[in-house]
Amino acid sequence: MKSKKLILLGVFAALFQQALFAQEKLDIQFGKVAASDFDLSSQKFDSGSNAVIIADIGKTSFEGNRKSGMTMIFTRFMRVKILNKNGFDIADNRILLYHNGKGDEEKITELKGSTFNLENGRVSEAKLDEKSVFTERYDKHRDITKFTLPDLRQGSVYDITYTIKSDFFFNLRPWSFQGDYPRLWSEYETTIPPVFHYATLMQGDDHFDLKTSKDVYQHFTIIVNNGTEADDFYELSGDSRQQRWVKKNVPALKEEPYTSSVDNYRAKLSFQLHYLQWTQESERHDYLTDWFKASEKLMNDEDFGMKLNHDNAWMSSDVKINTDDCKSDEEKIKKIYAFVRDNFSCTSHEGLYAQSSLKDVYKKKAGSVAEINLLLTAMLRQAHITADPVILSTRSNGVANQSYPLMEEFNYVICEAYSGDKKYTLDASEPLNGFGHLVSDCYNGEARIVNQEKPYIVNLSPDSLRESKTSQVFIVNDEKGFPVGSFETTLGNEESYALREEIKRTTQKDYFKKLQARYGADASIENTGIDSLSHLEDPVSVHYDFDLKNLLSGDVVYFNPMMDEIYKNNPFKSSERHYPVEMPYKMDELYVLSMDIPKGYIVDEIPKSAKVSLNESDGIFEYLIQKNETNIQMRVHLKLNKAYFPVADYPTLRDFFAYVVKKENEQIVFKKIP
Numbered sequence: 001m002k003s004k005k006l007i008l009l010g011v012f013a014a015l016f017q018q019a020l021f022a023q024e025k026l027d028i029q030f031g032k033v034a035a036s037d038f039d040l041s042s043q044k045f046d047s048g049s050n051a052v053i054i055a056d057i058g059k060t061s062f063e064g065n066r067k068s069g070m071t072m073i074f075t076r077f078m079r080v081k082i083l084n085k086n087g088f089d090i091a092d093n094r095i096l097l098y099h100n101g102k103g104d105e106e107k108i109t110e111l112k113g114s115t116f117n118l119e120n121g122r123v124s125e126a127k128l129d130e131k132s133v134f135t136e137r138y139d140k141h142r143d144i145t146k147f148t149l150p151d152l153r154q155g156s157v158y159d160i161t162y163t164i165k166s167d168f169f170f171n172l173r174p175w176s177f178q179g180d181y182p183r184l185w186s187e188y189e190t191t192i193p194p195v196f197h198y199a200t201l202m203q204g205d206d207h208f209d210l211k212t213s214k215d216v217y218q219h220f221t222i223i224v225n226n227g228t229e230a231d232d233f234y235e236l237s238g239d240s241r242q243q244r245w246v247k248k249n250v251p252a253l254k255e256e257p258y259t260s261s262v263d264n265y266r267a268k269l270s271f272q273l274h275y276l277q278w279t280q281e282s283e284r285h286d287y288l289t290d291w292f293k294a295s296e297k298l299m300n301d302e303d304f305g306m307k308l309n310h311d312n313a314w315m316s317s318d319v320k321i322n323t324d325d326c327k328s329d330e331e332k333i334k335k336i337y338a339f340v341r342d343n344f345s346c347t348s349h350e351g352l353y354a355q356s357s358l359k360d361v362y363k364k365k366a367g368s369v370a371e372i373n374l375l376l377t378a379m380l381r382q383a384h385i386t387a388d389p390v391i392l393s394t395r396s397n398g399v400a401n402q403s404y405p406l407m408e409e410f411n412y413v414i415c416e417a418y419s420g421d422k423k424y425t426l427d428a429s430e431p432l433n434g435f436g437h438l439v440s441d442c443y444n445g446e447a448r449i450v451n452q453e454k455p456y457i458v459n460l461s462p463d464s465l466r467e468s469k470t471s472q473v474f475i476v477n478d479e480k481g482f483p484v485g486s487f488e489t490t491l492g493n494e495e496s497y498a499l500r501e502e503i504k505r506t507t508q509k510d511y512f513k514k515l516q517a518r519y520g521a522d523a524s525i526e527n528t529g530i531d532s533l534s535h536l537e538d539p540v541s542v543h544y545d546f547d548l549k550n551l552l553s554g555d556v557v558y559f560n561p562m563m564d565e566i567y568k569n570n571p572f573k574s575s576e577r578h579y580p581v582e583m584p585y586k587m588d589e590l591y592v593l594s595m596d597i598p599k600g601y602i603v604d605e606i607p608k609s610a611k612v613s614l615n616e617s618d619g620i621f622e623y624l625i626q627k628n629e630t631n632i633q634m635r636v637h638l639k640l641n642k643a644y645f646p647v648a649d650y651p652t653l654r655d656f657f658a659y660v661v662k663k664e665n666e667q668i669v670f671k672k673i674p
Helices: 002-024 085-091 291-299 305-309 313-323 329-343 358-364 369-382 493-505 508-522 647-664
Strands: 051-064 070-082 092-098 106-119 122-127 134-139 142-148 157-166 183-192 196-203 210-224 232-250 268-276 345-348 366-368 386-392 412-419 422-426 445-449 457-460 466-477 483-490 524-531 541-547 556-559 586-596 601-605 610-614 619-627 631-640 668-672
Touching (some): 305 369, 313 369, 345 369, 369 412, 483 586, 493 508, 610 647
Parallel strands (some): 051 183
Antiparallel strands (some): 134 142, 183 232, 196 268, 445 457, 524 541, 586 631
């Protein structure tokens, strides 16, 4: 009897081990798709998703090569199900490949893709045609390979797999466990030879369903090509470090309002080469540097700092013409900045390096953001103004790592100029930028001056920006007793910039036509005007007159005293949020109304005054209203004292704006005098 129990226990243990193994390894292969694989009803994921990633599995390993070193090999397999036609875009694949122009490159091999559809219980397959794979130049050092899976339908399942062989061991590919679509299984494995030592950086949720690490013995053969002489062979053996990370049932990370870049919060692994050491006896080569060394390298880069170090005497005559009548360095800076801003077109608002010489940029009167602002820096220096380039990562690009100077994370160049103890941060690539203004996308935390002696931080925090707006409305009864009024609003820097852009694309007439459409039949506007459109350093002011003759159309009249300036909806709709709220600036909005009570009417109902604060000192909303026998006075003030709100503050921020929306939508009720 005892032996039977032991046998049964052994069977149960074996079954348990098999079940555990099944959980630790995903039994899935490219092209092996059965009818049952289309049924995901047993899986848990957001029912509102347009597609779901069934599996996404990546591996990185190394092998010896014939170029005196090692080749990094990255493989990826992905299986996806399209749930509806809105999910077709997930099948558009884009792969960036790096090359240095000296024979070293990354290249794709073994690229395969197939789309599977279930028709009358049978699985059909449509294979990716090689002719549908395109490679284009992305920038000086990168190409982009593009392809889309064929025969996509609602309910399709597709597989893709490819290998990338890379000569650049510093470019160990990162891995995102989370994205726009839910993932049922996301896995990454790296096997790193003892030669290489990487710093591993984790972003987002650091919980893993599986996380293993072990040593595996490996042997590598490295061949040195000696041209006409015999090749040299080097053997390298030792314990490589194999690490594996698995996340299951990862929800999609959806973009919410007031997010700089949702990529900042995706669960993700990235790697930075720390140092390389072929043997314990050989010299160690460090790759992680400080900002002093990184700045020195950038200043000696032919596509960056060397542009400033060249003899740029060819620009001296134009610099002299633009600054001859200037009486101070500040005036020189303003003149040169305006010259570059107003005479050069930006061809690309992204990039860190200049592809053309500054002389060519000058001749063409066009260049990328890097080229234009490096030109600005060079012209300032030609005028004997101290000026340095500044690199940053824009909000839409994501936050750059603050621990290490990783150049690939920066995508924008601006300029900082100095006059005495004053500093001026400039971007001449934006034709509507006032002097010293940057667009809000540049305010993404820490930027860096590229100066090998003083590579200081430039703080471009959204909390350093305050967007102020003041609106005034006056409504009186005309000689016939009809309500007429005037409206004037003075915008902040960001709204002024946006309005200038809109008017540049269209006309003032189009702007006021849209405004009239928003008012509808309730009001007609006239005597319209927009001030300071061309004075880029000044805020834009919008003003017009209006009449409310259609207001007095019944015995009971409902009127919103906020006119068109209300928050119609709460910008924070989600009941919960998994990452911080990142507004582009602090907010300060003031609305003032003075209104005569319409002739022949009395005030039957009027909103109550109220004052609420957000987390005591983070913000305030004041709604003050009062009336007398002939007039109504109103003052509404909304102010946020910071731009960044952590996840813990989201419920109170959401409730705060819900109250603002509710209050600003309250109406005055006028009742006709019998």
